[in-house]
Amino acid sequence: MADAKARTAGTPPTIRDVAELAGVATSTVSRALSNPGRVNRVTRERVEQAAASLNYVPSSQARGLSSGRTNAIALLVPDVTNPFYFDIIRGTQNQLKAAGYTQLLVDTEESAEMEADTLRKMQRTADGFILAASRLTDAQILEAASTQAIVTINRSSANAPTVMIDTPGAVVQALEHLTSLGHSKICYVGGPASSWSNAKRWKTFEEESRERGLTTSHVGPFTPKTTSGAAAADAAARTGATACIVFNDLLAIGMLQRLRERGIRVPEDMSIVGCDDIFGADFCNPPLTTIASPIEQAGRVAVSMLLAQLDPLHAGSTRRLAVMPTHLTVRGSTGPVPA
Amino acid sequence: MADAKARTAGTPPTIRDVAELAGVATSTVSRALSNPGRVNRVTRERVEQAAASLNYVPSSQARGLSSGRTNAIALLVPDVTNPFYFDIIRGTQNQLKAAGYTQLLVDTEESAEMEADTLRKMQRTADGFILAASRLTDAQILEAASTQAIVTINRSSANAPTVMIDTPGAVVQALEHLTSLGHSKICYVGGPASSWSNAKRWKTFEEESRERGLTTSHVGPFTPKTTSGAAAADAAARTGATACIVFNDLLAIGMLQRLRERGIRVPEDMSIVGCDDIFGADFCNPPLTTIASPIEQAGRVAVSMLLAQLDPLHAGSTRRLAVMPTHLTVRGSTGPVPA
DNA sequence: ATCAAAGCGGCAAGCGTTTGCCAAAAGTTG
DNA sequence: CAACTTTTGGCAAACGCTTGCCGCTTTGAT
Numbered sequence: 001m002a003d004a005k006a007r008t009a010g011t012p013p014t015i016r017d018v019a020e021l022a023g024v025a026t027s028t029v030s031r032a033l034s035n036p037g038r039v040n041r042v043t044r045e046r047v048e049q050a051a052a053s054l055n056y057v058p059s060s061q062a063r064g065l066s067s068g069r070t071n072a073i074a075l076l077v078p079d080v081t082n083p084f085y086f087d088i089i090r091g092t093q094n095q096l097k098a099a100g101y102t103q104l105l106v107d108t109e110e111s112a113e114m115e116a117d118t119l120r121k122m123q124r125t126a127d128g129f130i131l132a133a134s135r136l137t138d139a140q141i142l143e144a145a146s147t148q149a150i151v152t153i154n155r156s157s158a159n160a161p162t163v164m165i166d167t168p169g170a171v172v173q174a175l176e177h178l179t180s181l182g183h184s185k186i187c188y189v190g191g192p193a194s195s196w197s198n199a200k201r202w203k204t205f206e207e208e209s210r211e212r213g214l215t216t217s218h219v220g221p222f223t224p225k226t227t228s229g230a231a232a233a234d235a236a237a238r239t240g241a242t243a244c245i246v247f248n249d250l251l252a253i254g255m256l257q258r259l260r261e262r263g264i265r266v267p268e269d270m271s272i273v274g275c276d277d278i279f280g281a282d283f284c285n286p287p288l289t290t291i292a293s294p295i296e297q298a299g300r301v302a303v304s305m306l307l308a309q310l311d312p313l314h315a316g317s318t319r320r321l322a323v324m325p326t327h328l329t330v331r332g333s334t335g336p337v338p339a
Numbered sequence: 340m341a342d343a344k345a346r347t348a349g350t351p352p353t354i355r356d357v358a359e360l361a362g363v364a365t366s367t368v369s370r371a372l373s374n375p376g377r378v379n380r381v382t383r384e385r386v387e388q389a390a391a392s393l394n395y396v397p398s399s400q401a402r403g404l405s406s407g408r409t410n411a412i413a414l415l416v417p418d419v420t421n422p423f424y425f426d427i428i429r430g431t432q433n434q435l436k437a438a439g440y441t442q443l444l445v446d447t448e449e450s451a452e453m454e455a456d457t458l459r460k461m462q463r464t465a466d467g468f469i470l471a472a473s474r475l476t477d478a479q480i481l482e483a484a485s486t487q488a489i490v491t492i493n494r495s496s497a498n499a500p501t502v503m504i505d506t507p508g509a510v511v512q513a514l515e516h517l518t519s520l521g522h523s524k525i526c527y528v529g530g531p532a533s534s535w536s537n538a539k540r541w542k543t544f545e546e547e548s549r550e551r552g553l554t555t556s557h558v559g560p561f562t563p564k565t566t567s568g569a570a571a572a573d574a575a576a577r578t579g580a581t582a583c584i585v586f587n588d589l590l591a592i593g594m595l596q597r598l599r600e601r602g603i604r605v606p607e608d609m610s611i612v613g614c615d616d617i618f619g620a621d622f623c624n625p626p627l628t629t630i631a632s633p634i635e636q637a638g639r640v641a642v643s644m645l646l647a648q649l650d651p652l653h654a655g656s657t658r659r660l661a662v663m664p665t666h667l668t669v670r671g672s673t674g675p676v677p678a
Numbered sequence: 679a680t681c682a683a684a685g686c687g688g689c690a691a692g693c694g695t696t697t698g699c700c701a702a703a704a705g706t707t708g
Numbered sequence: 709c710a711a712c713t714t715t716t717g718g719c720a721a722a723c724g725c726t727t728g729c730c731g732c733t734t735t736g737a738t
Binding site: 012055057059060061062064065070080081083086089090093094097102103104105106107120121123124125226253256257279280283285286 | 401404443459
Binding site: 024025026027028031038039040043062064065066067068124 | 715716717718719720722723724725
């Protein structure tokens with residue numbers, strides 16, 4: 001695979017080697033390779049051939065140093081462990097690769113501080129940032145957005161373009177589903193206190209419930225992990241509610257397990273609605289009724305918005321907000337209110 | 340958060356700004372920051388203070404360019420979608436972050452070509468590579484390993500340090516479990532043909548089964564996704580086997596669903612053993628008996644081995660092979676042979 | 679007091695690109 | 709054919725850092 005010339009020296013060929021072989025200046029090589037219109041076709045072909053024969057790969061470091069662009073974007077997620085972010089990871093990864101960008105994945109461990117720190121440390125390392133479910137304050141986002149390209153996912157803010165998942169809409173659907181099954185005592189099982197989308201969901205839940213004259217309760221906050229499901233289930237059970245809308249599927253799945261242990265049947269005794277439709281929601285027991293959102297697509301859209309921001313052509317004229325539709329996927333975890 | 344001086348210019352402070360403020364040469368700043376022993380304590384403190392007050396962040400690009408190190412390592416996985424790799428992703432991510440490295444995540448889409456290509460393109464971008472379940476040939480691995488630091492996971496090769504998951508040992512355990520439940524007709528449900536570990540598992544399965552005088556069958560190859568589970572289940576059911584050892588959990592979970600649809604009860608009519616103990620294996624229906632492996636730890640070990648390789652001190656004396664223990668986790672998907 | 683060794687800081691040469699500027703060549707127009 | 713424009717390629721200066729080398733101070737030993 002590697003050519004002779006390139007391998008004789010242990011060190012990879014540089015633009016100079018290519019220039020020499022092609023009999024042109026390095027500047028011409030540079031242009032031929034990254035700005036094809038700028039050089040004559042035959043020259044370009046000669047350069048390309050030389051580059052190919054040497055198996056030349058431009059150094060992204062050097063390129064970045066002199067051009068100021070790194071061709072990498074960083075994706076900050078609160079927890080790589082959470083399947084919700086898996087979908088974002090692969091959505092962005094896809095789109096980035098297609099655009100010739102490298103993805104820098106960082107786990108911020110649900111910490112605003114760590115998030116801010118990463119943003120600072122990587123200012124030169126990445127051309128832009130995608131903040132998934134950011135824990136940052138509005139002020140912090142504003143500050144960050146003032147010096148670097150940023151897109152947030154599920155964290156609305158006037159200060160940066162955002163991809164939102166229309167959870168309010170979905171909460172309404174869930175509520176409708178539940179009331180149509182006869183439920184009137186419904187509990188919201190809350191996620192992390194610092195989560196913007198948790199706050200949003202809860203608020204919508206409260207408002208919509210009130211309008212419908214439902215009896216609501218609220219438990220939480222809980223860490224959005226299956227392991228917190230036990231505590232969540234116990235707390236929810238105590239409220240006397242016959243149905244729960246749960247912050248996310250992870251928590252909901254954990255609750256499912258606990259409820260079974262305690263002999264509380266789902267959905268006969270208690271209905272459960274999750275949120276996100278993550279991997280596993282379809283094959284847990286019972287399969288989870290959940291608010292499905294096109295998470296992967298959200299990742300892709302976020303990349304597009306970020307890249308548009310980076311592109312000098314579109315600069316400024318970029319879309320500030322994308323709302324991803326959601327819908328309720330009804331599976332086995334919801335049923336008629338117990339008699 | 341940002342200091343006045345640093346922000347006045349729109350451009351981030353460089354080592355020169357720090358040097359000026361501290362009243363020393365840039366070389367001293369460089370050393371004070373990355374080679375603390377080399378400068379006097381008071382000088383160092385002065386530099387550190389200057390750097391802090393300017394909110395200085397060294398450019399990894401420039402650093403990489405002049406030092407030849409990037410402080411990034413690339414993780415190549417065949418499919419970011421697969422939960423098996425999630426655990427590797429977070430295992431490596433953890434360990435890398437702890438060591439001050441950045442993780443470059445690349446999805447090679449189960450393609451050897453893409454893998455080789457990435458290895459080539461990123462030669463300068465990453466200090467080392469972790470190849471998870473590599474599809475590369477021995478020769479390709481040899482070639483790559485000759486010019487860059489490489490560690491493979493679940494792909495044994497004499498040419499690069501490897502982290503292996505002891506599946507053979509686990510297959511034996513699974514077989515023992517199954518025979519002790521009375522099963523004698525067992526089917527191996529195969530994964531991708533190009534997967535080294537699939538070959539390995541199958542081989543062990545065959546050998547051990549023969550020794551025990553079992554009747555074996557084999558179906559596959561199947562793509563290791565839940566969606567392939569239907570085909571796999573149908574094929575396995577036709578063999579007349581009463582138990583299956585399945586290439587991985589993803590496939591196994593898919594089979595579970597299909598078998599239920601077809602009215603084949605698990606484990607009453609058919610026992611299923613998966614492999615990997617991925618997220619979801621514990622809460623699917625029925626919960627999956629599976630060969631559990633410390634995947635996340637495997638990722639961490641891989642990082643350690645890679646970092647050791649990179650460290651000039653250890654160079655050469657690094658461990659070539661780590662075998663991660665496995666054990667059978669018995670859950671609800673296996674039971675006595677049908678009467 | 680003398681001298682070698684160690685400690686410490688500075689100089690300057692890269693590292694591999696990109697890119698603004700310039701000049702030569704080629705093409706166009708009247 | 710002159711005058712001008714466009715195309716094309718080269719020169720050289722960055723980009724921000726690391727590091728080999730040198731030389732000045734200290735320090736310690738004799």
